[in-house]
Amino acid sequence: MIRKTKAACQIGMYGLGPMGRSLALNFADHGYSVATYNFTADLTWQLMSVPGLASLVTPFFNERDFVAGLRQPRTVMIMVKSGAPVDEVLDRLLPMLDPGDVIIEGGNSDFRDTARRQRSVNEKGVMYIGSGVSGGEEGARRGPSLMPGGNVEAWPVVKEMLQAIAARNQQGRPCCEWIGPEGAGHFVKTHHNGIEYGVMQIIGEVCWFMRALGMSNDEIADAMDNWNETLKAFLLEITADVLRAQDDDGSPLLDHVLDVAGAKGTGAGTVVSALDLGQSVNILAAGVAARLMSKNRRRRRLEIRDLYQLPEPALAGGHEEWAAKLGPALEAAFALAYAQGFTTLEEASMQYGWGLNLPQIASIWGGGCIIRADILNEISAAYTANPTLDTLLVAPAFVECIRRGVPALREVVSAAVLAGLPVPAMNSALSNFDSMRSPNLVLAGVIALLRDLFGAHTFQRNDRPGVFHRDWSKG
Ligand code: 6PG
DSSP states (O other): OOOOOSOOOOEEOOOOOOOHHHHHHHHHTOOOOOOEEESSHHHHHHTTTTOOTTTTTTEEHHHHHHHHTTTTTTEEEEEEOOOOOHHHHHHHHHHGOTTTEEEOOSSOOHHHHHHHHHHHHHHHEEEEEEEEESHHHHHHHHHHHEEEEEEEGGHHHHHHHHHSSBOOOOOOSSBBOOBBBBTTTHHHHHHHHHHHEEEEEEEEHHHHHHHHHTOHHHHHHHHHHHHHHOOOOOHHHHHHHHHHHHTTTTBGGGGGSOOOOOOOOOHHHHHHHHHHHHHOHHHHHHHHHHHHHHHHHHHHHHHHHHHHHHOOOOOOOOHHHHHHHHHHHHHHHHHHHHHHHHHHHHHHHHHOOOOOHHHHHHHHTSSSTTTOBTTHHHHHHHHOOOOOSSSSGSSSHHHHHHHHHHHHHHHHHHHHHTTTOOOHHHHHHHHHHHHHHHHHOOHHHHHHHHHHHOOOOOBOOOSOOOOOOOOOOOO
């Protein structure tokens, strides 16, 4: 028997998939009364089967009762698949809401969609927040990193609740702070995922390198644990876990996993939105491309292997000797990947006028989120010390790490390339660094003249100001 409750619930959770369910439980754990609704009642009943919830979680089985069960001004959190489902839910909910109510949309939405939705919802006097939610199901349940953005006047309404359920970083601060207007919150989450793609790709390449050395999954896991004592990166920690995972028969699970990596689109969103800002994110893009490559039909890859008859990648050298190089190489590649992500955030803040607080973004990524790692402390300190920093490559902590790691990265990439082992992210990191440290990018001069020859696109000179075009018909 479901109690009919007066409009008492402090927050409504619309959508009880893994993330919505976990967030609802997290709010209840923190003493907030939660109204729940899901398009299909099964998930609502499933949640109600969790013991001890009756006093704080009230299930509703139609949207009208769900809205009526909320304390005014209402706060509704929507956790449904990004894209059209969000618009469909808004179309249904908006007529039931009043001016002063707040909608929080916590999916992986495109920041442009969020800005559009905010404008439309604001016409009714309802406030809109597009919030990144990072940390997966476990994070949502125990403490996510939250990146709210949109109507800043809604922040005082929801700040206490969101910071209560958020993770804490190493400084004990909530991993939830106001990000900025419009779609800034979702933009920052998208680029969190872009860094995630880049870092996961680097990790995958290092794992393959060690497999090509003949190391076992357990030996590779031990190397990850060893590096993680310094780097303290969540993705390194769980890499050791997946490498040690055993299948039902006790054999290494990894050896039975099909070599195809999925992608729901946040990585691609990072690359497109970075390019729109005139930013190269070649390391992060390598992570996106490698996943798409892995989806190429396996049969086709076997056919190409048989056509070209090339040996499987194999590397020589001592495991310890290479591990001593792979560690600094991985650390430098990580640093270059994070640096690319933050440079794009900086550029977006300037071009979109968002006034992003980069030290604070690094700080709220210090716990709960997937890319949490000690490097974020250094990033926060670097931007605090120099708010106008346009690249982390000149921050002292980064200079030291990259100076230490690049020689090893060069050795690792060279050995991999000679062995026919694909390392697109580490190679992109190295090329990114070599480009950034080159006073004269000869390749750019050649391209400038080519463009001028075939398209009269003009070029500049390095010895005098101005814009030039050469009459190539003169030979
Ligand atoms: C997070 C994760 C989360 C989700 C990814 C998966 O921050 O908690 O990134 O958002 O697991 O979106 O996305 P891909 O399928 O693109 O890897």
